[in-house]
Amino acid sequence: MIARLLEDKVELDKDAIDILYNTGYFGRPRGNVLELSLVEAAYLLYREKISITMDSESLSFPEFFKIASMRHRYFELKYIVYKDLKERGFYVQPSVADFRVYPRGGHPGKTPARSYVYVRSERSSVSITELMKSLNTVSNVRKQMILAIVDEESDITFYEVKKISISGQMEQFNDNLNAESSLLEDRVIVWDKKASSDLYNKGFYGKPLDEDRLQLSLIESAYLLEKNLIQIKDRERDKVLDSDYFFNKASEIEPEFSIKYHVYRDMREKGLVPKTGFKFGTHFRLYIDIESPKKIPHSEYLVHAISENHIFILPIMSRAIRLANSVRKRMVFALNYNGNYEYIDIGRVKM
Amino acid sequence: MIARLLEDKVELDKDAIDILYNTGYFGRPRGNVLELSLVEAAYLLYREKISITMDSESLSFPEFFKIASMRHRYFELKYIVYKDLKERGFYVQPSVADFRVYPRGGHPGKTPARSYVYVRSERSSVSITELMKSLNTVSNVRKQMILAIVDEESDITFYEVKKISISGQMEQFNDNLNAESSLLEDRVIVWDKKASSDLYNKGFYGKPLDEDRLQLSLIESAYLLEKNLIQIKDRERDKVLDSDYFFNKASEIEPEFSIKYHVYRDMREKGLVPKTGFKFGTHFRLYIDIESPKKIPHSEYLVHAISENHIFILPIMSRAIRLANSVRKRMVFALNYNGNYEYIDIGRVKM
Numbered sequence: 001m002i003a004r005l006l007e008d009k010v011e012l013d014k015d016a017i018d019i020l021y022n023t024g025y026f027g028r029p030r031g032n033v034l035e036l037s038l039v040e041a042a043y044l045l046y047r048e049k050i051s052i053t054m055d056s057e058s059l060s061f062p063e064f065f066k067i068a069s070m071r072h073r074y075f076e077l078k079y080i081v082y083k084d085l086k087e088r089g090f091y092v093q094p095s096v097a098d099f100r101v102y103p104r105g106g107h108p109g110k111t112p113a114r115s116y117v118y119v120r121s122e123r124s125s126v127s128i129t130e131l132m133k134s135l136n137t138v139s140n141v142r143k144q145m146i147l148a149i150v151d152e153e154s155d156i157t158f159y160e161v162k163k164i165s166i167s168g169q170m171e172q173f174n175d176n177l178n179a180e181s182s183l184l185e186d187r188v189i190v191w192d193k194k195a196s197s198d199l200y201n202k203g204f205y206g207k208p209l210d211e212d213r214l215q216l217s218l219i220e221s222a223y224l225l226e227k228n229l230i231q232i233k234d235r236e237r238d239k240v241l242d243s244d245y246f247f248n249k250a251s252e253i254e255p256e257f258s259i260k261y262h263v264y265r266d267m268r269e270k271g272l273v274p275k276t277g278f279k280f281g282t283h284f285r286l287y288i289d290i291e292s293p294k295k296i297p298h299s300e301y302l303v304h305a306i307s308e309n310h311i312f313i314l315p316i317m318s319r320a321i322r323l324a325n326s327v328r329k330r331m332v333f334a335l336n337y338n339g340n341y342e343y344i345d346i347g348r349v350k351m
Numbered sequence: 352m353i354a355r356l357l358e359d360k361v362e363l364d365k366d367a368i369d370i371l372y373n374t375g376y377f378g379r380p381r382g383n384v385l386e387l388s389l390v391e392a393a394y395l396l397y398r399e400k401i402s403i404t405m406d407s408e409s410l411s412f413p414e415f416f417k418i419a420s421m422r423h424r425y426f427e428l429k430y431i432v433y434k435d436l437k438e439r440g441f442y443v444q445p446s447v448a449d450f451r452v453y454p455r456g457g458h459p460g461k462t463p464a465r466s467y468v469y470v471r472s473e474r475s476s477v478s479i480t481e482l483m484k485s486l487n488t489v490s491n492v493r494k495q496m497i498l499a500i501v502d503e504e505s506d507i508t509f510y511e512v513k514k515i516s517i518s519g520q521m522e523q524f525n526d527n528l529n530a531e532s533s534l535l536e537d538r539v540i541v542w543d544k545k546a547s548s549d550l551y552n553k554g555f556y557g558k559p560l561d562e563d564r565l566q567l568s569l570i571e572s573a574y575l576l577e578k579n580l581i582q583i584k585d586r587e588r589d590k591v592l593d594s595d596y597f598f599n600k601a602s603e604i605e606p607e608f609s610i611k612y613h614v615y616r617d618m619r620e621k622g623l624v625p626k627t628g629f630k631f632g633t634h635f636r637l638y639i640d641i642e643s644p645k646k647i648p649h650s651e652y653l654v655h656a657i658s659e660n661h662i663f664i665l666p667i668m669s670r671a672i673r674l675a676n677s678v679r680k681r682m683v684f685a686l687n688y689n690g691n692y693e694y695i696d697i698g699r700v701k702m
Contacts, residue, residue, distance in 0.1 A: 046561060062533070062542045066586040069535040076535050080560075122629050123537060123605060151629035152568040154538065154558045182413070184420040184427050186474060187505065191413045207505045209431075210397060217503040235417040254474060254503075278473050278502035281670020316667075319632020319674055326677035 003041060005054040005064070008071050010041035012050065020044070025091050025108045037094040038068040038075060039082045046083075074121065077150045081119045084156055085351065092117075097134065101146070101351070115144040115351075117158075120314065122151045128310040128344075132337055135161055135344070146349070149314055157318065160349045163342060164332065166301065168272035169289040173203040176228060181216070182235050183246070186253045188221040190214040190230065199224070204273050204290045217276065218250040218257065219264050226265075256283075256305070263305035263334045266341040277302050280323055282331075303332045303343070310335065321346055354392060356405040356415070359422050361392035363401070371395070376442050376459045388445040389419040389426060390433045397434075425472065428501045432470045435507055436702065443468075448485065452497070452702070466495040466702075468509075471665065473502045479661040479695075483688055486512055486695070497700070500665055508669065511700045514693060515683065517652065519623035520640040524554040527579060532567070533586050534597070537604050539572040541565040541581065550575070555624050555641045568627060569601040569608065570615050577616075607634075607656070614656035614685045617692045628653050631674055633682075654683045654694070661686065672697055 001019065003010045012020070012027075016034040020026040026044060027036040036044065044050045045061055052059045059067070069075045078098055085092050091102040097116035102108065116138045120126060126147075138145040147159040179195030181188050189209060190196045196214035199205040205224065206216040216224070224230045225243050232241045241249070251257040260283050267274045267286065274284040286301040302324045310333075324331035325348060333344045352370065354361045363371070363378070367385040371377040377395060378387040387395065395401045396412055403410045410418070420426045429449055436443045442453040448467035453459065467489045471477060477498075489496040498510040530546030532539050540560060541547045547565035550556040556575065557567040567575070575581045576594050583592045592600070602608040611634050618625045618637065625635040637652040653675045661684075675682035676699060684695045 062540075065540070066533055066535070069586055074536060076538060076540075076566075080566075083561075121537060151627050152538065152570070153627045153629075154560070154566045154568075155627070155629070157630060182417055184417070185425060186472060187427060187503070189413075189416070189427075209505070210434075215427075215431075215505045217505075219503070235420055276502050276504045276506070278504075278506070278666055278669060279508060280673060281666050315629055315632050318629060319670060322631060323670055323674040323677065326674065 001050045003036065003044075003050045003052045005041075005052055005059065005067070008038060010036040010038065010050075010052060012036070016050075020049070025093070028093075038072050039078050039094070042068055042075075042079050043083055043086060074119065077121055078119050080150055080154050081117065081148045081156055085117075088351065090351070097138070097145075098148075100143075113143060115146045117146045117148050119148045119150065122149055122314045122318070125314065126312045126317075128306060128308065128312065128333070128335060128337075131161065131312070131344070132342070135163065139163065146351070147346075149318070158349050158351050159321065159346050161344060161346050164330075164345045166267075166272060166286070166288075166332075166343060167270045168267075168287070170204075170268075170271045170273050170287075172271075173199075173205075173227075173229065178231050181221070181230055181232050182238075183221070183232055183241060183249070184235055186218065188216040188218070188232055190216060195230070199230075200293060204275070204287070204293055218254060219261055222247055222250055222257075222261055223265055223268060259307050260284075260305045262336060263303065263341065266334075267303070274303065275299075277304075280327065280329075282320060282324075285329070286332075298328070300329055301332050302329050303334050306333050306335045308335060308337060317346070321348060352401045354387065354395075354401045354403045356392075356403055356410065356418070359389060361387040361389065361401075361403060363387070367401075371400070376444065379444075389423050390429050390445070393419055393426075393430050394434055394437060425470065428472055429470050431501055431505050432468065432499045432507055436468075439702065441702070448489070448496075449499075451494075464494065466497045468497045468499050470499045470501065473500055473665045473669070476665065477663045477668075479657060479659065479663065479684070479686060479688075482512065482663070482695070483693070486514065490514070497702070498697075500669070509700050509702045510672065510697050512695060512697050515681075515696045517618075517623060517637070517639075517683075517694060518621045519618075519638070521555075521619075521622045521624050521638075523622075524550075524556075524578075524580065528581060530581050532572070532581055532583050533589075534572070534583055534592060534600070535586055537569065539567040539569070539583055541567065546581070550581075551644060555626070555638070555644055569605060570612055573598055573601055573608075573612055574616055574619060610658050611635075611656045613687060614654065614692065617685075618654070625654065626650075628655075631678065631680075633671060633675075636680070637683075649679070651680055652683050653680050654685050657684050657686045659686060659688060668697070672699060 003012045012034045014032050017029045027034045091107040093100045098119040099117040100113035101115045103114040145161045149157050177195040179192040181190040193212045205220050206214040209215045273287040273290050277285045282302040282304045284303040285299040286303050287299050321331045354363045363385045365383045368380045378385045403415050442458040444451045449470040450468040451464035452466045454465040496512045500508050528546040530543040532541040544563045556571050557565040560566045624638040624641050628636040631653050633653040633655045635654040636650040637654050638650050672682040
């Protein structure tokens with residue numbers, strides 16, 4: 001079959017509809033012709049199902065590939081992903097996301113598409129705004145959102161992006177301990193033995209400095225101070241610090257404090273126990289419930305707080321997810337988006 | 352025993368030398384007195400071995416701790432690490448690095464110190480220049496260099512930092528294939544079947560696009576071009592690209608290209624096979640030898656190329672190392688330092 005290369009598509013005569021569309025769901029019938037995207041055309045040319053002409057001259061695979069690469073941004077990446085999916089037996093259609101993919105055993109006309117696949121180069125970056133928009137579009141039509149990231153050696157990693165909601169069983173801590181504590185360089189120490197023990201054992205706040213005293217992180221201290229559960233003094237003159245002053249001070253010590261703090265508070269309010277995720281390179285590891293500090297369960301989530309303006313650098317995102325998965329945890333990015341806290345779970349999937 | 356707090360140290364009378372130094376190696380005898388660092392003093396105060404006075408007034412633990420925290424930067428962090436090491440039975444002495452630590456069973460006067468421990472907060476950053484200087488100092492006296500990083504919840508992670516040399520058994524590839532290939536958007540495709548097969552099978556370059564054609568990364572392409580092994584044309588006019596032009600073009604596409612490329616070349620010249628480490632969030636995964644692409648061995652190293660001006664953000668460094676270790680690999684940072692390529696292995700250790 002002979003196909004004609006037009007501007008950004010390839011066109012075949014009517015008989016192709018029967019052969020390519022009705023049997024393989026390639027292209028889209030438009031009246032008397034069948035239209036193929038450049039990616040579909042390259043694949044059919046490689047499979048020697050069609051030949052392609054431009055101005056009546058036949059094009060070799062390299063010739064067509066180079067032209068397509070100039071006419072369609074990221075053509076090579078899309079071709080690599082398309083070919084991979086086709087060769088693993090999926091029906092794939094071009095769409096507003098790069099591709100709509102049908103479930104195994106399904107095809108256009110028989111079943112709805114299952115996934116919307118967005119193809120990106122590891123070198124490009126993806127803003128959370130862009131991701132949330134795509135995710136909302138895809139969720140509205142109840143599809144699965146897939147990011148297919150092609151690395152510099154053309155290996156593909158598929159990630160599923162989804163919103164999740166998590167809540168915990170940790171009870172709120174309501175005693176006003178009013179315990180004296182001091183802000184030292186970048187942490188707070190609770191000097192009172194009883195308060196130290198209560199905070200640690202009942203709320204899983206902080207870490208013991210020794211048998212009598214507890215160290216709190218800035219985040220934990222700010223939360224306990226805001227809830228009026230502790231009293232924090234400065235180290236120099238034992239002046240009592242108010243919540244605003246402490247918040248500003250903590251933000252000076254740690255530039256991301258505010259972003260982290262709001263997510264921390266949201267999680268605590270939902271009955272969850274966030275603790276530092278430093279060893280995993282993220283802001284928090286998250287516990288659903290902690291009965292006793294002596295019996296700490298497996299934490300199922302790593303949570304990284306991001307701002308509404310966050311830009312994902314893909315190799316860094318890839319590393320975070322890979323690491324989370326390697327310790328049997330889910331990687332979750334949390335942000336305040338249009339006034340709501342959203343928890344976005346991004347995980348590798350096999351397609 | 353009564354100790355007197357002076358400016359940045361604590362002093363005890365002569366009898367303390369016998370009790371604290373000769374039996375526990377606390378402090379340093381100076382003529383008729385024993386001098387303790389603030390950290391040692393806080394620990395002995397906590398252990399109730401000494402009491403501390405300032406201007407003849409006795410200080411409580413919180414009082415002394417707050418004063419010490421104001422007089423000695425990162426006092427709390429150092430105290431946390433010191434206490435941890437002491438409680439696990441090590442003899443520890445203050446030093447130019449924060450601490451000198453003696454091997455298990457060893458102590459001052461009996462055995463030389465084994466490790467120099469540098470204490471850092473996860474919030475501080477560490478420049479590679481600073482790290483190389485410390486590493487050179489420590490290596491010159493044949494000690495082990497340890498970074499003790501204290502996270503915001505006061506957990507300590509110990510990292511050993513060391514130089515390593517790695518070489519491989521991959522033979523250099525010497526045929527001039529002169530095979531035609533094209534630079535597309537951000538990768539190169541080799542169109543020739545024989546050359547594609549040779550590059551992939553004999554040198555483990557690239558990744559097959561299909562049975563006949565090979566995709567090369569920018570890094571691989573630049574190296575093969577510099578070695579005169581391939582010919583690269585532009586996609587528009589089939590103009591042959593020279594090495595300099597290609598290098599500049601690649602640097603436009605990928606800002607870190609130059610840093611990565613020089614490390615890549617050094618590794619290839621040493622008979623190693625670097626491939627992309629994208630899935631691990633690093634520049635390269637590294638093979639010592641590849642007999643055949645059908646039998647790819649476990650890669651033991653992840654390598655990240657950095658510049659001489661690199662600043663380690665500690666949570667990011669922590670994540671990279673944790674991830675490497677979780678897939679049974681060593682994390683190595685590679686750089687050109689004063690004209691030599693240095694490979695710095697940073698790994699978690701139990702102390």
